[in-house]
Amino acid sequence: MKTFGVCFIACACYLSRVSGQALAAQKYAPTLQPCPGGTALVREAGSNAYTQTLGDEEAGYIAARRSLVLPNAWASYSRNVQQNTPVALPAYVDTILSGLLGKEALPNLGIASSGGGLRAALFGAGVLSALDGRNQSSVQAGLGGLLQAAQYLSGLSGGSWLVSSLSQADFPTLPDLIFGTQQADADGFGGWITPENLLQPGANSNETAEFLELFVEEVHGKWAAGFPVSVADVWGRSLARHFVNGTTADDFADATLAHGAGLTLSGVANVSTFRAYAQPFPIVIADSLVNRPNGTVVIIEPDEIVPLVNPIYEFNAYESGSFDPMLGAFTPTKFLGSPNSSVCALGFDQLSFIQGASSNLFNSMNTSAAALASSAIGPIIGLIEETMPQTGLRLDAADIPNPFFGLAQGTFVDTNSKILSLVDGGEDGQTTPLQPLLVRARGLDTIIAIDAPADTSDNFADGSSLIATQTRVQLLKPAYAFPPVPSTQTEYLAQNLTKRPTFFGCNSAPDAGDALVVYIANGGAPLGEPPLTNNPTAKLSYTADEAQAVLNQVFDVATQGIPVSAAGGETKDPEWPACLACAVVDRARRRLGVQRDGVCVSCFERYCWS
Ligand SMILES: *[C@@H]1O[C@H](CO)[C@@H](O)[C@H](O)[C@H]1NC(C)=O
Ligand SMILES: *[C@@H]1O[C@H](CO)[C@@H](O)[C@H](O)[C@H]1NC(C)=O
Ligand SMILES: *[C@@H]1O[C@H](CO)[C@@H](O)[C@H](O)[C@H]1NC(C)=O
Ligand SMILES: *[C@@H]1O[C@H](CO)[C@@H](O)[C@H](O)[C@H]1NC(C)=O
Ligand SMILES: *[C@@H]1O[C@H](CO)[C@@H](O)[C@H](O)[C@H]1NC(C)=O
Ligand SMILES: *[C@@H]1O[C@H](CO)[C@@H](O)[C@H](O)[C@H]1NC(C)=O
Numbered sequence: 173m174k175t176f177g178v179c180f181i182a183c184a185c186y187l188s189r190v191s192g193q194a195l196a197a198q199k200y201a202p203t204l205q206p207c208p209g210g211t212a213l214v215r216e217a218g219s220n221a222y223t224q225t226l227g228d229e230e231a232g233y234i235a236a237r238r239s240l241v242l243p244n245a246w247a248s249y250s251r252n253v254q255q256n257t258p259v260a261l262p263a264y265v266d267t268i269l270s271g272l273l274g275k276e277a278l279p280n281l282g283i284a285s286s287g288g289g290l291r292a293a294l295f296g297a298g299v300l301s302a303l304d305g306r307n308q309s310s311v312q313a314g315l316g317g318l319l320q321a322a323q324y325l326s327g328l329s330g331g332s333w334l335v336s337s338l339s340q341a342d343f344p345t346l347p348d349l350i351f352g353t354q355q356a357d358a359d360g361f362g363g364w365i366t367p368e369n370l371l372q373p374g375a376n377s378n379e380t381a382e383f384l385e386l387f388v389e390e391v392h393g394k395w396a397a398g399f400p401v402s403v404a405d406v407w408g409r410s411l412a413r414h415f416v417n418g419t420t421a422d423d424f425a426d427a428t429l430a431h432g433a434g435l436t437l438s439g440v441a442n443v444s445t446f447r448a449y450a451q452p453f454p455i456v457i458a459d460s461l462v463n464r465p466n467g468t469v470v471i472i473e474p475d476e477i478v479p480l481v482n483p484i485y486e487f488n489a490y491e492s493g494s495f496d497p498m499l500g501a502f503t504p505t506k507f508l509g510s511p512n513s514s515v516c517a518l519g520f521d522q523l524s525f526i527q528g529a530s531s532n533l534f535n536s537m538n539t540s541a542a543a544l545a546s547s548a549i550g551p552i553i554g555l556i557e558e559t560m561p562q563t564g565l566r567l568d569a570a571d572i573p574n575p576f577f578g579l580a581q582g583t584f585v586d587t588n589s590k591i592l593s594l595v596d597g598g599e600d601g602q603t604t605p606l607q608p609l610l611v612r613a614r615g616l617d618t619i620i621a622i623d624a625p626a627d628t629s630d631n632f633a634d635g636s637s638l639i640a641t642q643t644r645v646q647l648l649k650p651a652y653a654f655p656p657v658p659s660t661q662t663e664y665l666a667q668n669l670t671k672r673p674t675f676f677g678c679n680s681a682p683d684a685g686d687a688l689v690v691y692i693a694n695g696g697a698p699l700g701e702p703p704l705t706n707n708p709t710a711k712l713s714y715t716a717d718e719a720q721a722v723l724n725q726v727f728d729v730a731t732q733g734i735p736v737s738a739a740g741g742e743t744k745d746p747e748w749p750a751c752l753a754c755a756v757v758d759r760a761r762r763r764l765g766v767q768r769d770g771v772c773v774s775c776f777e778r779y780c781w782s
């Protein structure tokens with residue numbers, strides 16, 4: 173309560189002092205201008221999942237990547253895995269991957285990286301590093317090169333920080349992404365700066381309060397320009413200092429810098445690796461609350477859970493919207509926030525805001541009147557109400573003028589809502605962002621699902637996310653196809669399915685249309701190591717040493733496979749890299765009508781859940 177009061181007074185002075193000066197405040201504000209001729213603010217992608225289409229720009233990216241980048245990427249991965257496994261792979265693996273059968277025969281791989289705060293961001297980064305063909309240890313472990321060969325990379329919440337920061341920083345190696353590089357200039361990427369707390373920066377509560385005031389000041393211009401502003405904007409300004417270009421550890425507290433304000437999701441299409449089709453196509457997602465139009469400011473729904481039937485929204489550099497059959501519509505990301513098709517908004521799609529939306533857990537906190545002041549967002553809500561009065565708005569969600577107003581009446585719950593209110597993409601229970609990778613038009617063969625939520629009391633995964641995805645796929649039938657997975661957490665735990673890589677969908681019929689899912693969960697420490705990867709989601713700062721130790725341990729998690737007995741006790745499975753290669757090519761093999769063969773047969777016996 174005390175911080176609350178101090179904050180208001182300090183804030184009023186602060187605002188009058190810096191208002192109109194801060195660079196970030198100017199750059200964060202969207203601008204309005206006449207829409208370019210021929211602009212369509214809505215693309216209907218279709219509600220029939222079998223006939224849905226990708227946007228032209230995404231389709232172009234994917235086609236160009238497939239012909240210009242992936243043939244070399246797959247050939248290189250194939251060499252890595254063959255040179256670094258003690259077993260011979262069946263001939264069809266290399267025949268497919270080396271491109272002998274043409275680029276149409278190559279596998280179509282997607283990777284999904286889960287939510288779960290910084291723990292999940294670091295866990296996902298560790299797995300991606302183990303798949304990175306630029307890392308010699310990963311190459312020697314026989315996994316390196318898969319990251320370069322993936323078509324899509326999806327993230328939510330902590331995973332959205334990973335996916336979006338990696339993409340906008342021009343696809344550096346994971347250690348460079350997390351720890352920064354010496355040569356980064358003022359506008360470059362300065363690393364994740366994990367020692368500084370994401371939610372409560374500063375050395376003490378006074379400094380934290382000052383940071384909060386600054387973050388609120390930075391979003392003021394957006395409000396003044398007539399756009400809705402909520403905690404997701406303010407939270408995003410903190411995230412910007414960690415996951416967007418423009419901040420180093422040294423200038424973290426410098427209030428005169430832009431700290432990534434002005435850098436947009438649509439702008440990611442301009443970074444050089446994106447222009448060269450050299451990164452997997454990045455997608456981040458957020459869940460939606462159903463908005464009921466109401467004249468009062470609605471702050472709270474304590475302990476809210478998002479129903480699985482609510483639309484899931486995805487954001488990529490080109491388009492934002494939903495493939496869910498209830499909506500099936502997109503708007504150009506660069507024009508997100510536009511009031512109507514004659515006046516277009518530019519700069520609403522700030523990267524920090526999208527990151528804030530995807531990780532907006534604030535609606536699930538206890539923000540009842542009695543608990544608000546002592547909750548982490550109490551001071552932010554207070555400052556917003558004080559300095560940016562608004563009506564009819566969820567202050568505890570990310571609010572976006574609804575581009576799909578009036579659309580899909582009868583199926584789209586928000587058709588009559590002027591605002592879409594979005595929250596953390598994991599709030600419906602699906603912490604792993606599989607939905608974008610299940611879209612039939614994307615045609616994925618294999619999905620590497622990286623799952624690091626705090627399901628168990630000791631912050632490990634228990635399969636809840638896959639269970640939720642299976643349930644949603646049933647509810648939305650026939651929009652998505654998903655392989656059978658165990659339907660109780662007990663089964664995952666009893667069979668150790670979260671403690672070792674598990675393949676799902678090994679024996680699906682071709683007409684099932686599902687991808688083969690390679691599940692890599694954060695389910696326990698690797699052989700002989702004390703657990704380091706199960707910190708609470710609320711741990712929002714890591715020293716560099718802690719972060720490095722997590723990366724090292726995740727490398728062992730990702731490269732261990734199912735441990736095998738050996739002379740001196742259990743060891744990593746030397747065949748695991750070969751088994752992963754078998755999984756990655758398996759749908760492509762089936763398309764060719766070739767029998768599963770050689771080591772792939774025994775691999776599937778060990779790694780498949782039946
Ligand atoms: C290779 O990956 C490991 C594990 O993620 C990491 O600790 C190491 O720094 C990486 N090496 C390089 C050169 O990036
Ligand atoms: C971010 O900085 C990196 C260099 O660190 C640069 O290559 C990249 O283009 C920048 N991204 C944006 C969106 O400005
Ligand atoms: C925080 O600010 C208050 C009021 O200005 C002051 O009394 C207190 O000593 C400060 N606390 C710290 C840790 O600096
Ligand atoms: C991409 O860069 C060009 C010039 O380098 C610039 O004109 C354009 O506005 C940029 N696009 C975005 C979306 O940032
Ligand atoms: C609007 O919200 C208030 C406060 O939550 C509630 O009491 C009221 O019933 C709502 N009105 C409508 C029309 O939903
Ligand atoms: C479009 O939005 C602008 C800005 O809010 C408003 O001034 C204008 O009247 C709107 N035009 C139409 C046709 O609704």
Ligand SMILES: *[C@@H]1O[C@H](CO)[C@@H](O)[C@H](O)[C@H]1NC(C)=O
Pocket residue numbers: 474475538539540542543
């Ligand atoms: C929320 O907090 C208030 C005040 O501390 C408490 O009375 C209430 O039971 C809490 N609600 C929930 C759902 O935990």
Ligand SMILES: *[C@@H]1O[C@H](CO)[C@@H](O)[C@H](O)[C@H]1NC(C)=O
Pocket residue numbers: 666667668
């Ligand atoms: C699960 O792992 C434990 C210890 O790691 C082992 O004792 C047990 O046999 C395993 N269960 C199965 C079904 O593999």
